[in-house]
Amino acid sequence: MSDQILKPDLEFTKEIIAAGGESLKKCYQCSTCTVVCDVTPDRKPFPRKEMLYAQWGLKDKLLASPDVWLCHQCSDCTAHCPRGAKPGEVLGAVRKMTIQEFSSPSFMGKMVNDSKFLLLLFAIPTIIFLFELFIQGHLTNGIPRIPNGQLMSYSLMFPPTLYIDTVFVPVAFFAAFMFFKGIKNYWAAMSANYPAPPRKDVITPLAETVREILTHSVFEKCGVSKDRSIAHKILFYSFIGLAITTTLAASYIYVFDYNGPYPQTNIVKWIGNVSGVAMLIGITMIVMNRIKNKEKVGAGSYFDWFFIVVVYGVGLTGMLAQILRLANIPVLGYPMYFAHLVFVFVLFAYAPYSKMAHMVYRTTAMVFAKYSKRS
Numbered sequence: 460m461s462d463q464i465l466k467p468d469l470e471f472t473k474e475i476i477a478a479g480g481e482s483l484k485k486c487y488q489c490s491t492c493t494v495v496c497d498v499t500p501d502r503k504p505f506p507r508k509e510m511l512y513a514q515w516g517l518k519d520k521l522l523a524s525p526d527v528w529l530c531h532q533c534s535d536c537t538a539h540c541p542r543g544a545k546p547g548e549v550l551g552a553v554r555k556m557t558i559q560e561f562s563s564p565s566f567m568g569k570m571v572n573d574s575k576f577l578l579l580l581f582a583i584p585t586i587i588f589l590f591e592l593f594i595q596g597h598l599t600n601g602i603p604r605i606p607n608g609q610l611m612s613y614s615l616m617f618p619p620t621l622y623i624d625t626v627f628v629p630v631a632f633f634a635a636f637m638f639f640k641g642i643k644n645y646w647a648a649m650s651a652n653y654p655a656p657p658r659k660d661v662i663t664p665l666a667e668t669v670r671e672i673l674t675h676s677v678f679e680k681c682g683v684s685k686d687r688s689i690a691h692k693i694l695f696y697s698f699i700g701l702a703i704t705t706t707l708a709a710s711y712i713y714v715f716d717y718n719g720p721y722p723q724t725n726i727v728k729w730i731g732n733v734s735g736v737a738m739l740i741g742i743t744m745i746v747m748n749r750i751k752n753k754e755k756v757g758a759g760s761y762f763d764w765f766f767i768v769v770v771y772g773v774g775l776t777g778m779l780a781q782i783l784r785l786a787n788i789p790v791l792g793y794p795m796y797f798a799h800l801v802f803v804f805v806l807f808a809y810a811p812y813s814k815m816a817h818m819v820y821r822t823t824a825m826v827f828a829k830y831s832k833r834s
């Protein structure tokens with residue numbers, strides 16, 4: 460018989476409830492959720508045991524677990540739970556807390572997930588870009604003159620090398636470093652909590668995980684919200700397309716010394732526009748799916764909607780800025796481009812603390828699960 464004594468942490472239970480798992484106390488451990496889940500491993504399956512851990516407030520067992528990320532929030536369990544305990548939502552709340560637990564600095568995690576700080580989060584890039592306009596004299600001298608016979612160009616207002624070199628390169632390094640720190644801490648915590656015999660190499664689990672992510676093979680097992688797999692796939696590939704666009708645009712600037720504007724037939728435009736439209740379609744499908752299944756899976760938390768609004772902001776301001784440039788309406792085009800830069804900053808600078816971090820934490824958990832022979 461085990462002599463381990465479990466100490467309930469009711470404060471942690473309250474934190475899960477506050478993070479969106481308010482229904483967790485309704486669970487009476489019938490296990491229906493575990494039976495209907497198509498993605499759980501046979502050994503120590505989820506999510507019934509996580510519901511028990513959550514009721515007892517067993518923080519280490521939840522936050523240092525790969526299982527909460529092996530759940531892809533298809534909500535089949537929530538739809539079938541006879542008590543309305545919404546296990547899918549509870550695991551979603553725990554994932555959000557995992558990001559906050561392992562990300563640093565910790566105050567950033569709290570700010571990004573608290574609506575009280577929303578204005579401040581947007582004020583930071585707004586002030587940075589206003590300062591850039593100020594040092595170029597655009598705040599005092601007005602909109603730059605467009606040379607005769609030429610269409611407006613955003614590089615007249617914001618030389619790309621200025622905002623890329625002074626803002627987005629540091630933002631990219633900041634986000635990458637914070638992701639690295641968070642993932643390192645998370646991996647160490649999982650290793651301490653699941654001391655299973657590891658495989659010899661991490662490359663094979665990583666390759667298997669990448670293949671699963673590219674094909675969305677786990678998502679496709681969803682029952683209740685099957686459309687979510689298609690929507691998620693579109694959004695995922697749109698981000699890859701936008702990453703390719705950014706890389707190509709940076710090559711034009713730094714290798715070929717060309718700052719645009721690009722003709723509509725240019726490859727950068729093609730990939731950027733297709734990816735931008737795909738991003739808006741994907742996020743709209745996700746929202747529609749949420750609304751359609753609201754009764755069964757819940758409406759989502761501030762954490763979910765912050766990400767959705769920012770993705771919409773990036774896509775819509777990007778598309779409108781381009782249309783206004785082609786229509787040669789600088790008085791609307793420049794503010795729209797300004798707003799686009801602010802949204803892009805918010806998406807990437809706060810990525811280690813927002814729902815964007817799902818991509819990185821879930822990948823890590825999937826690799827760890829294969830590495831430690833959990834799945």
Ligand code: SF4
Pocket residue numbers: 485486487488489490491492493506507510539540541542543544545546
């Ligand atoms: S969450 Fe619902 S389905 Fe799962 S064990 Fe609890 S009561 Fe049963």
Ligand code: SF4
Pocket residue numbers: 492495496497498499505506529530531532533534535536537546547550
């Ligand atoms: S939300 Fe879906 S994947 Fe997650 S535990 Fe429930 S049934 Fe399994």
